[in-house]
Amino acid sequence: MAIGTSSSAIYLQPSTAATSTTQRAPAIVTVHPAALFSILDHFLRRSDSQERVIGTLLGTRTEREVEIRSAFPVLHSETDEQIALDMDYHTQMLEMHHKVAPKEVVVGWYSTGSKLDMYTALIHNYYTNQVAPHQAIHLSVTTGVQGDTPGVKTYVGSPVGAIPKPENCLFVPVPCELRYHDSERSGLDLLANAAKAPNHTVAPQQDLEVLEKSLRDVVDMLDRVLTYVRSVLAGETEGNVAVGRYLMDTLSAATPALDKGRLEQLFNSHLQDTLMMSYLGNLVRSQVEVSSRLALLT
Secondary structure, three states: OEEOOOOOEEEEOOOOOOOOOOOOOOOEEEEOHHHHHHHHHHHHOOOOOOOOOEEEEEEEEOOOEEEEEEEEEEOEEEOOOOEEEEHHHHHHHHHHHHHHOOOOEEEEEEEEOOOOOHHHHHHHHHHHHHHOOOOOEEEEEEOOOOOOOOEEEEEEEEEOOOOOOOOOEEEEEEOEEEOOOHHHHHHHHHHHHHHHOOOOOOOOOOHHHHHHHHHHHHHHHHHHHHHHHHHHHOOOOOOOHHHHHHHHHHHHHHHHHOOHHHHHHHHHHHHHHHHHHHHHHHHHHHHHHHHHHHHHHO
């Protein structure tokens, strides 16, 4: 590894430096939509000469879980001989991010594409040193542009060899899942509907429309579950033990709330609240319109 003295870039080349093997890998990695949107936006804004883009991942970590909440790009150039990272840009972006979210720390880095080569190992070694004594997370986002199947995968690096070198790294997959809050669900659904629309433009749904869509989705899921269970009972489909255990756990958790009278009471209460909010919204809209017209008359 050689560091340039005339610029802020760090040039990564194969070296004989050993890496630590004492870090403990997390059991699961959760990714928030905001981080994925930042990565995809970075990829769409890349120059024509760039095959992939890289950046820094920020979030929180515990002993068993790493939560990726946001990300920002890192300027880099890549050739057949070496790869250079702009560390001044990385440092400035990290300082500005800490002013907004001081509790988020560097947990790893991301890249687009499915390539795991020597340069990927060198970059991962650099971020591992940044987050030591923890393991750095490598988030690989496959966009499907180069013919690969789109998807998201997370890895941790494990040194290989009796005398480990940064460029010799075995990437071990770590389970990952997309996590979003209820407030983000409506935005994700809106984006998904816009992607299917002819002109890629949709209007936000009203509360009653959202409630109707949610009920239809629940009915569809119940129909799929019933179809699967009846098919297994009839001997047409081989049962899956994992699916059966998941259904049993779900029913056990929901059994206290499945009382018919209580369920109907909760539904009617929520429906009344929704209708009241819709009524108040229409009332405020009417008052604003009347006030604006009276102002024009005076």
